Amino acid sequence: MSVSVRIVDGALGAAGECEALRAGEGLDGAVVVFEGIVRGEEEGRTIRGLLYEAYEPMASRMLSELGEAMVLEHGVRAIEVEHSRGEVAVGACSFRLTVRSAHRAGALRAMDAFIDRMKRDVPIWKSAVWEGDG
Amino acid sequence: MKVRVLIFGPLARVCGAREVVLELPEGATASAVSCALSSRFGESAGFSWAGARLAVNGAFAGDAHALRDGDEVAVIEMVGGG
Numbered sequence: 001m002s003v004s005v006r007i008v009d010g011a012l013g014a015a016g017e018c019e020a021l022r023a024g025e026g027l028d029g030a031v032v033v034f035e036g037i038v039r040g041e042e043e044g045r046t047i048r049g050l051l052y053e054a055y056e057p058m059a060s061r062m063l064s065e066l067g068e069a070m071v072l073e074h075g076v077r078a079i080e081v082e083h084s085r086g087e088v089a090v091g092a093c094s095f096r097l098t099v100r101s102a103h104r105a106g107a108l109r110a111m112d113a114f115i116d117r118m119k120r121d122v123p124i125w126k127s128a129v130w131e132g133d134g
Numbered sequence: 135m136k137v138r139v140l141i142f143g144p145l146a147r148v149c150g151a152r153e154v155v156l157e158l159p160e161g162a163t164a165s166a167v168s169c170a171l172s173s174r175f176g177e178s179a180g181f182s183w184a185g186a187r188l189a190v191n192g193a194f195a196g197d198a199h200a201l202r203d204g205d206e207v208a209v210i211e212m213v214g215g216g
Contacts (some may be wrong), residue, residue, distance in 0.1 A: 058192040124215030125143025
């Protein structure tokens with residue numbers, strides 16, 4: 001079992017190379033990656049980006065505990081969480097969740113459940129940065 | 135005693151404050167923070183302070199949680215990561 005959490009300033013870089021994603025010593029039959037991308041509109045208005053705030057270290061600790069819960073509940077082998085803080089421009093990636101598992105079904109369930117609970121409980125906030133904001 | 139209250143995200147924008155220091159009586163519990171914030175900011179933008187989720191020193195705390203001088207209280211509402 002492995003859970004890693006990384007909160008980084010600004011947009012996330014590119015996802016790992018395919019070889020890295022496949023690294024699992026033959027244990028992973030499924031690697032599911034979700035990327036959250038900043039859309040260009042909020043409440044019908046054009047935005048420049050989103051501003052993320054995280055209450056640390058509580059946010060990182062809860063993301064880690066949530067990952068551990070997914071391992072136990074859905075039998076996945078590994079969870080990797082990356083989340084932005086600070087401003088992220090439209091079109092850039094602000095959240096990436098990678099779930100590794102022997103089988104597809106558990107990985108997909110864990111992916112969905114993780115994101116639902118994160119949005120409900122983890123102390124991370126986002127606010128629109130409107131065009132023209134300082 | 136004094137506690138430091140942190141407010142984040144859209145709620146901070148509505149309140150016009152990101153940090154508030156409250157003077158509370160000895161023996162006060164977390165519910166006193168909700169009451170004090172409600173008095174100060176009102177039911178802003180449809181948000182009800184009663185029952186607001188609070189964290190004390192980085193862990194969720196219920197209304198009955200006893201506060202100590204110097205505690206850090208965070209308002210964990212309107213979260214929305216991802």
